Amino acid sequence: MEEHTLISALQTDLTSSRISVIGVIVFAERPKATPTKYATTVATKRYVFNFTICDENQDSINVSCWGTVDYVTPLSDLCFIGAHVKISNPRVVVSEMKNMGFLPEVTSEHQLHLDLQYSSSIATYGDDYDYTITNALENSFHTPPTLRDPSKKVSIRDLLDPKRSEGDFVILTAVVAEVGPILDFKVNDRKTRRQEVKFVDQSDKEMFITLVLWDSVFQVFTTEWKPFATVMQLTNVKLQIDKNTNRKFLATTSRTILTIDPNTEEGYQLANYATELNPDELMNVFLQQIQPEQFFRNKAIKQGNVAALGDFISRISPGGREQAVLHHVMIMTFNLDRAISVKCGHCGRRSGFLDLDFKSVPMCVNETCRHKESNDQFYFDFNISIGDSTGSMKWLRITGDFAVQILGQVTPELFISMSDGDKMELMNRFWFEFYEIGIQIEHRANGTKNLNVIHLEPVIFAKP
Numbered sequence: 001m002e003e004h005t006l007i008s009a010l011q012t013d014l015t016s017s018r019i020s021v022i023g024v025i026v027f028a029e030r031p032k033a034t035p036t037k038y039a040t041t042v043a044t045k046r047y048v049f050n051f052t053i054c055d056e057n058q059d060s061i062n063v064s065c066w067g068t069v070d071y072v073t074p075l076s077d078l079c080f081i082g083a084h085v086k087i088s089n090p091r092v093v094v095s096e097m098k099n100m101g102f103l104p105e106v107t108s109e110h111q112l113h114l115d116l117q118y119s120s121s122i123a124t125y126g127d128d129y130d131y132t133i134t135n136a137l138e139n140s141f142h143t144p145p146t147l148r149d150p151s152k153k154v155s156i157r158d159l160l161d162p163k164r165s166e167g168d169f170v171i172l173t174a175v176v177a178e179v180g181p182i183l184d185f186k187v188n189d190r191k192t193r194r195q196e197v198k199f200v201d202q203s204d205k206e207m208f209i210t211l212v213l214w215d216s217v218f219q220v221f222t223t224e225w226k227p228f229a230t231v232m233q234l235t236n237v238k239l240q241i242d243k244n245t246n247r248k249f250l251a252t253t254s255r256t257i258l259t260i261d262p263n264t265e266e267g268y269q270l271a272n273y274a275t276e277l278n279p280d281e282l283m284n285v286f287l288q289q290i291q292p293e294q295f296f297r298n299k300a301i302k303q304g305n306v307a308a309l310g311d312f313i314s315r316i317s318p319g320g321r322e323q324a325v326l327h328h329v330m331i332m333t334f335n336l337d338r339a340i341s342v343k344c345g346h347c348g349r350r351s352g353f354l355d356l357d358f359k360s361v362p363m364c365v366n367e368t369c370r371h372k373e374s375n376d377q378f379y380f381d382f383n384i385s386i387g388d389s390t391g392s393m394k395w396l397r398i399t400g401d402f403a404v405q406i407l408g409q410v411t412p413e414l415f416i417s418m419s420d421g422d423k424m425e426l427m428n429r430f431w432f433e434f435y436e437i438g439i440q441i442e443h444r445a446n447g448t449k450n451l452n453v454i455h456l457e458p459v460i461f462a463k464p
Contacts, residue, residue: 007059010092010110021087021112022125023053024137026060026145027104027257028079028217031072047072051079052104052257053087056136058143061108062095063087067116075114075122081221081258084125084137089118104257105148105236144233144259147171152236155203159239160248168239169255173266174199175274176230177208177282179222195219199232200282202273208286210249211237218252224260228279231270233259302327307390309439313451316443325438328459332385332392334430336423339403340412341381354378354416378412380404384453386437396439398453406456434459 004022005014028051047069054060065075078085090112099111114120125134147153152171158164159172180196195213211234213219225232235257237250252258261267303309303324316322340354380403385394404411407426415423438455 004086006057007053007055007061007108008057010061010108010112012092012094012110014092019088019090019092021053021055021061021090022133022137023055023061023085023087024141025051025079025081025083025085026054026141026259027052028076028081029254030216031065031069031076034066045069049076049079050103050254052106053085054137054140054143056133056140058140059108060104060106060145061110061112062103062106063090063112063114065114065120065122067114071116078122078124080217082141082224082260084134086123086125087112087114087120088123089120090114091118091120102254104255105145107146139263142259142261142263144173144262144264145235145257156199156201156207156209157203159209159250160207164239164248166239166241166248169236169253170239170250171233171235172199172201172209172237172250173231173233173262173264173270174201174209175270175277176225176227176232177279177286178227179225182219193219195222197222197225198286199234200277201270205277205282210247212240212249212251215252218256218258221258221260228274228277231261231267231274233262233264233267235259305329305390306386306388306393310391310393313441313449316441316449318443318445318447321440321442323438323440323454325436325455326386326388327436328434329386329388329437330432330434331430332387333394334384334427336382336415336427339380339382340378340416342376342378344375344377351376378416380407380412380415386435393451396437396451396453398456402454 004020007021007023010019010021029049031047031049034046034048045068046066048064048066049072050062050064052060052062065072091114092110093113095109095111114122125137152169154164154170154172156172156174159170176197177200178198180198182193182195192214193216195218197211197213198208199211200208213222224230234250236253236255238253238256239248240251241248261271303312303326306326306329309324309326312322312324338353342351342354343349344351379400381397381399382403383394384396384398385392386396387393398406407415410418410426415426418426436455436457436459437453440450440452440454442450442452444450
């Protein structure tokens with residue numbers, strides 16, 4: 001059997017060169033640069049990352065690694081959730097109380113530090129070493145952390161209760177219902193990635209809760225999650241409220257541990273419950289719970305400013321379609337001089353703009369139209385431009401029923417009958433206001449890009 005030190009046997013007076021700990025990683029995060037005024041280059045910066053391991057006796061301990069990018073990066077690449085690792089030459093210290101609120105809850109009162117000064121290292125521990133240990137580690141991986149505060153244990157019905165306050169750290173065991181895509185976006189010149197996962201449980205199958213993942217280590221872990229087959233225990237996830245949709249959701253933090261297919265009685269019950277669910281029926285129920293406006297705000301990719309939006313649009317590949325939302329932008333041009341277009345009421349073929357030069361034709365210009373007689377229909381189709389302190393963007397298109405909505409239910413026929421003064425008053429409503437604007441971006445295969453406005457709402461600032 002591989003010689004190693006159990007987590008429960010770790011003491012601060014042990015010589016680091018004689019310590020070797022074997023465990024499975026249950027939590028990990030990516031390296032972060034530590035701020036210091038002396039670090040001016042990548043080579044001089046110091047990086048730190050934390051992870052948590054559990055040994056074959058289901059004891060757990062937090063581990064931190066500190067050093068240059070050349071030392072930290074290779075070690076962090078080995079540390080993903082579920083990896084079996086062997087840690088050599090770590091330094092054992094007593095956990096400081098000030099750090100307890102920022103790390104996962106563990107059974108050990110100590111913490112391991114890895115440093116180049118002590119020749120600390122991490123190596124993958126595989127099946128070719130000792131089957132007994134690897135099997136025990138796999139069992140520990142599926143064993144949730146010990147509950148120190150049973151009152152944190154909740155169901156989805158409990159979470160959605162109005163009495164449950166935002167900011168609570170909770171523990172939830174539930175079935176994975178949907179694993180969403182990983183979305184890239186840019187805020188304040190910082191690129192980040194976001195993923196949403198929906199969960200259901202036995203408290204009410206028509207209720208769901210969304211888990212939002214920001215950390216890439218957790219996002220890699222979701223590749224193993226199968227909808228309506230995988231059960232997860234979410235330990236110390238934070239309850240939050242989306243201010244746009246007023247819906248509650250869960251978010252991971254540096255204290256969160258996600259346990260896949262927990263070997264608990266509740267985990268086994270939910271695994272059986274998952275086999276009884278009808279995925280298609282449930283997904284239809286979920287979509288009905290989200291109003292169109294809420295659906296847009298949940299799926300749109302938030303952009304920090306017009307410059308960030310331009311960068312985001314440039315990265316959409318041909319054939320791609322995305323939604324983006326911008327806050328606090330102003331409308332630079334809003335010209336309704338050529339706001340009305342004409343199309344055939346039978347086939348939908350556009351005839352042109354309705355202006356002084358437009359002449360109605362007795363027959364549709366589309367030769368394949370089955371109706372010989374033309375039936376002109378009017379619809380809004382005009383462009384606006386937007387801007388903020390970072391730049392401006394033209395050719396944002398507003399069309400159809402959405403144009404009627406933002407113009408205050410003014411139909412094309414009513415707009416045509418309005419006087420020039422009334423039309424000018426209608427346009428003046430949109431000047432000198434900040435807006436939240438949602439855009440549907442479509443990159444066609446021929447290389448052209450269409451920017452359709454699908455959401456436009458004035459920003460209301462709170463009174464001081």
